[in-house]
Amino acid sequence: MLIGIVGKPNVGKSTFFKALTMIPVEIDNRPFVTIKPNYGIGYVRVKEPSFELNLKVNPRTGYIKGKYRFVPIEIMDVAGLVPGAHEGKGLGNKFLDDLRQAEGFIMVIDIVGATNEEGIYIGKGNYDPINDIKFLEEELDWWFFRIIKENLDKIIRKAKNERKSIIKELANVLSGINISEEEIREAFKELKIDEYTYDFDEKTIFELAKILRKNKKFVIAANRVDIDIDLAKNNIEKIKRGYPDKIIIPTSAQAELILKELDKQGKIEYIPGEKDIIIKGNLNDKEKKAIEIIKMIIEEFDSTGVQITLEKLVFDLLNYIPVFPVATEKYTDTEGNILPDCYLVKKGTTALDLAYKIHTELGKNFVKARELRFKKIVGKDYILENGDIIQIISSH
Ligand SMILES: Nc1nc2c(ncn2[C@@H]2O[C@H](COP(=O)(O)OP(=O)(O)OP(=O)(O)O)[C@@H](O)[C@H]2O)c(=O)[nH]1
Ligand SMILES: [Mg+2]
The missing domain is CATH 1.10.8.470 (Helicase, Ruva Protein; domain 3)
Structure with missing residues (x-):
């Protein structure tokens, strides 16, 4: 599944991308820093089933941290769009073609209105961010x-x-x-x-x-809330009134990036999307100060918003659920790996659909399936549920 990050220039798209993927990309406070697309892997959290079963797993893809399995999602960050891009303004809109296969978008906006529609810095509060959503949808x-x-x-x-x-x-x-x-x-x-x-x-x-x-769904990341929490909250309320059907999430891509970098260096322990920051190493004064500000943001908004934005898009808007296919009743694949895979499938996917997704032969030779959490036998039409562990039984 590919998710695209879109928005006008200089709103923090690449910072958002880097916070999700940890791929070092160019970030700067000016428009059109990104020209060629950035591609990488981000992750969504799903409840890790092995803990309740007292099993030890080594996922084939993604990783385990805290109570969660982090399941990979492809992410792409592109150049910024300006009004009139379709007439060739800015970098035009040809670069959007890289997002043709994207299933959904994260639309990043500068919620404190510190940049005009070209992405040029004009000081916070001097631009109405609701305008971004309007022209971006049009482009x-x-x-x-x-x-x-x-x-x-x-x-x-x-x-x-x-x-x-x-x-x-x-x-x-x-x-x-x-x-x-x-x-x-x-x-x-x-x-x-x-x-x-x-x-x-x-x-x-x-x-x-x-x-x-409109079939390309998007969530709105109201970015840079750290610059002015009250102004951000006001603007978010305004946008919610103007776009009652849209999911809009307060974010600080910069805060998320700092937390992930400090976690990587072993100075703190941080699980993306969670509230807790555990200090483990020696922080310098600048890092201490940053953590203090980040804690205030988390206090106000529950998290930095970055992880939640991706998850809202994947699970709430695009309707994916996690399921765990296995080959044996002992929760393993044919080689003995325990719960190696987590598949994200659309709500409504049946046991037979899943069999075909794993392997055409498995679909063709489908006999029945077993849901291992509730130890029940299910047929081909069984509609998969969030967190199901499914053993497909085939005639070969
Ligand atoms: N305060 C604050 N600054 C941020 C945040 N996210 C990004 N920035 C800053 O905003 C500026 C632009 O960030 P980029 O990630 O390069 O923005 P972009 O949207 O990719 O820009 P283009 O590639 O030029 O379209 C940089 O100075 C970032 O450090 C945030 O959450 N808070
Ligand atoms: Mg960029």
Whole structure:
């Protein structure tokens, strides 16, 4: 699963990326620091099942820390978008094509309004961050518009000659941006377009782009709360009123990055997303001061927000749940590794779907499955639940 980090320039996207992935990337207080995309692995927390079972595990991917297994998620950080990017302003919007396969976005905004729409520093409180969400959504719409328009001529020519459904042809192309035929069908219905229409004006294409783009879900990271907690809180409230359906999370990417770096150096113990910071080594004065400020942020907002932002997106918006497939009743794979894998699957995934995900042969030869937490036998239509440990039994 790929998650993209988007936003205007100089709001902390790369800092956010680095805090999630610990990949050293360029960060600076000016617009357009990032030009080429940064790619790395971040993690979401899931409850580690082996503790209750008194088993010792060595996960094949990710790692265990505290009560959790940290499950890998691909993360990509790109350049900043400015208003008019679709007309070539700033770095344009071509770089968004790197995010075609992204399932969802983290939209980072500067919640204390210290940067204008070009990302130039103007001092806190001098810009209304709600404006960022508005123009960023619009630029994402224009991005979809370009992709659809680029392909539509070809699609129409072919579909018209063969009297084919335009939905089906469009679905072939838009699978490249992770949009399904079902989602296109819904959009056509909403716009009352017949699937055998071969004539589209620009306005209709934009309307179509707008509806389809909404399928790329995003959470809003209200970043840089550390600069002014009260101002941040006020602005967050305002945005919540303007966008009641959106998930908006107060974050300090900088705080998260400091905590992770100090943890790595062994000076503190910190579990991403948690409240506790345990001092283990000698901190210098600067580090002590930083920890004091970070503790205030955590006191106010429960955490630095970075880990929660990714998890809200993956679990609440994109509807993934963790499941643990095994091959034996002893919780192992065929080689004796205990609970080696955690799969993230969409809510509604069945035992048979999971078997196919593991291996086509396992799907084909599916007989039944066993859920090992509750020791029950389930059939192919069983809908997986959060935390299930599933043993697939096949005829081979
Ligand atoms: N106070 C504070 N500063 C932050 C935070 N996150 C990022 N910054 C600072 O904001 C500036 C921009 O950070 P970047 O991560 O480079 O921003 P970006 O959005 O990737 O910028 P571009 O790549 O230029 O689009 C840097 O000076 C960071 O140190 C935060 O949570 N709090
Ligand atoms: Mg950057």
